[in-house]
Amino acid sequence: xxxxxxxxxxxxxxxxxxxxxxDSLLGVKYYYNYTDNSDKFPFKTPNRFATLSSxxxxxxxxxxxxxxxxxxxxxxxxxxxxxxxxENSSEVSLATNRPILNQEELLSxxxxxxxxxxxxxxxxxxxxxxxxxEKSLDTTSYHVIEQGKKATVEYSxxxxxxxxYYLLVPNFFDNKQVKLYINDIIVSGSSLGGNENxxxxxxxxxxxxxxxxxxxxxKDFLSFSLLSLYRFDNSSFKTDIDSLKSIPTxxxxxxxxxxxxxxxxxxxxxxxxxxxxxxxxxxxxxxNLVKPTKWANTFWSLPLEQGSHHIEYYxxxxxxxxxxxxxxxxxxxxxxxxxxxxxxxxxxxLKCLMTFFILIS
Numbered sequence: 001x002x003x004x005x006x007x008x009x010x011x012x013x014x015x016x017x018x019x020x021x022x023d024s025l026l027g028v029k030y031y032y033n034y035t036d037n038s039d040k041f042p043f044k045t046p047n048r049f050a051t052l053s054s055x056x057x058x059x060x061x062x063x064x065x066x067x068x069x070x071x072x073x074x075x076x077x078x079x080x081x082x083x084x085x086x087e088n089s090s091e092v093s094l095a096t097n098r099p100i101l102n103q104e105e106l107l108s109x110x111x112x113x114x115x116x117x118x119x120x121x122x123x124x125x126x127x128x129x130x131x132x133x134e135k136s137l138d139t140t141s142y143h144v145i146e147q148g149k150k151a152t153v154e155y156s157x158x159x160x161x162x163x164x165y166y167l168l169v170p171n172f173f174d175n176k177q178v179k180l181y182i183n184d185i186i187v188s189g190s191s192l193g194g195n196e197n198x199x200x201x202x203x204x205x206x207x208x209x210x211x212x213x214x215x216x217x218x219k220d221f222l223s224f225s226l227l228s229l230y231r232f233d234n235s236s237f238k239t240d241i242d243s244l245k246s247i248p249t250x251x252x253x254x255x256x257x258x259x260x261x262x263x264x265x266x267x268x269x270x271x272x273x274x275x276x277x278x279x280x281x282x283x284x285x286x287x288n289l290v291k292p293t294k295w296a297n298t299f300w301s302l303p304l305e306q307g308s309h310h311i312e313y314y315x316x317x318x319x320x321x322x323x324x325x326x327x328x329x330x331x332x333x334x335x336x337x338x339x340x341x342x343x344x345x346x347x348x349x350l351k352c353l354m355t356f357f358i359l360i361s
Contacts, residue, residue, distance in 0.1 A: 004106070005099030005199040016053035016188070017198050020060065020077070020164055020232060021103045021117065024241050027274045029078040033058055033071045054187055057164040057204040060234065077241045082261050082311075084247040085270045086112040087303070092296040097197045100168060100230060106296060110244060110272065117237045118166065118230040124155040124213070131217065141223040142215075151217040157229060158210050164232040165203040167213065170224045171196050178222060181214040197226065257315035264308045270295075271302040271311060284312040 001008035005017050018028065033055065061073035092109045094102040100118045108115050130151040134141045144151040159165055173180065173192045180187040182202050192198065203211045215222070247269070250262040263271070275281055277294045283302060284290065286309055295301040302311070 002194065002196045003094040003096070003099065003102050005103070005197065007194040007198070017200060018053070018055070019103065019166060019199055019201065020057055020234065020237060021107065023075050024077045024079050024237075025103075025106060025274075027078050027081060029075055031055075031058060031061065031073045031075065033073065034069060035066070035071050053201075054182055055201050056206070057201050057232075059205050060164065077238060079241070079244060079274065080249065080251060081259065081275065082249045082251050082271065082273045083244055084249060084263060084265070084304075085110045085244060085272045087268050087270060088112040094296070097171065099197055099199050100166070103199075107240065109296070111240055115236070115240060117233045119233060121157070121165075121229040121231055124157045124229055127154040127156070128152075129154070139223050139225040141221065142217060144217055144220045147220060152214055153217070154212055154214040155227075156210060156212045158208060159203050159206050159231075160208075161231065162205045162207045163234045164201060165211070166230045166232060167200045167202050168226060168228045168230065169198050169200055170226050171198065172224075173198070176218060178218055179216040181212075181216065183212055184214070259313050261311045261313075262309070263304065263311065265304060265306050267306050269304050271304050273300050273313075275300050275313070278315075280315050280317050282314055282316055286310055 001013040004022055005019070006022070007014045007016060015028075018026075022028075023031070058071075058073050061075050063071055064074045065072040088109055090109065092105060094105065104115055104117060107117075128142075130145050130149050131153055132143045132145055134143065142151075142153055157165075169180075169192070171194050175192065180192065180200075187200070202213055203209075247263070247265070249271075252260050254260065261271070272295060277292075277298060277300050281292070281300055282289065283292050283300070285302065285304070290302065292300040292302050300313075
């Protein structure tokens with residue numbers, strides 16, 4: 001999650017920096033977004049929600065429901081839990097602090113061709129207020145001129161297309177260092193900071209409309225070497241995603257942890273899933289238990305030969321058999337102990353064995 005620009009720790013992650021690409025890759029089919037219509041709220045209606053991320057690109061999705069506080073969008077580009085991809089023997093390698101390149105690397109591997117959806121844009125126009133600037137070979141440093149007064153660095157650009165635009169921001173940008181504003185609307189601190197660089201959506205469907213991005217310095221000095229603007233090629237991306245969805249997998253969900261897929265292939269392919277590679281998942285192809293392979297060191301996948309296949313996959317927690325065996329033995333010995341209670345020596349021996357199995361189970 002860190003490597004594709006999402007804020008995460010060892011035990012959790014926050015989906016506050018998604019892109020059109022990560023939405024599709026991770027199967028984000030629906031998106032709930034807070035809408036500020038407080039002036040239209042019914043009397044005494046509490047505001048229970050807040051905007052956690054900047055996602056102007058949600059306007060590329062279909063709005064299927066709305067009320068006073070929430071808009072619900074449907075993403076038709078979301079990849080299903082299972083899909084088919086071309087054969088590819090190359091490994092996926094995700095670099096540190098390269099979220100944009102990593103996102104493209106994942107799709108390149110799935111499509112078995114090199115893709116480049118994020119197009120780097122020219123430097124944005126910069127306007128300074130109470131700030132002096134000092135540039136070196138690879139970094140730009142900003143110094144507050146008069147302490148105690150607001151100090152800002154404002155960038156601006158005008159999109160030449162209706163594509164989505166993303167900003168690559170340093171991982172150390174947080175509310176202690178700097179406050180970020182897009183068109184004078186503050187960006188939530190939950191979108192900032194973390195272990196690796198972030199991708200921030202700042203414009204979509206806004207051709208010829210001026211966009212401003214402002215940094216308000218929270219300390220007297222700020223230095224960084226990364227703040228790049230990218231245009232996302234919406235059309236090429238959709239074409240490629242459609243190609244991944246072109247072969248139906250006819251997937252049925254039998255329960256929360258049990259699925260089947262029926263696929264007819266004219267050539268060898270890869271059966272891909274967005275299922276995290278936990279060893280509890282079992283896969284059967286045409287009735288035979290097979291060992292899945294890891295894709296991107298994260299998801300389960302299977303090689304499939306040409307022809308028709310029935311795939312069954314289900315979750316079975318590891319080590320569940322051993323406790324069941326111990327519990328069964330304990331139950332059996334308990335019955336034996338009750339049945340032979342009149343035989344003192346046997347009873348003592350059985351009780352000792354029962355105690356042992358109860359302890360280890």
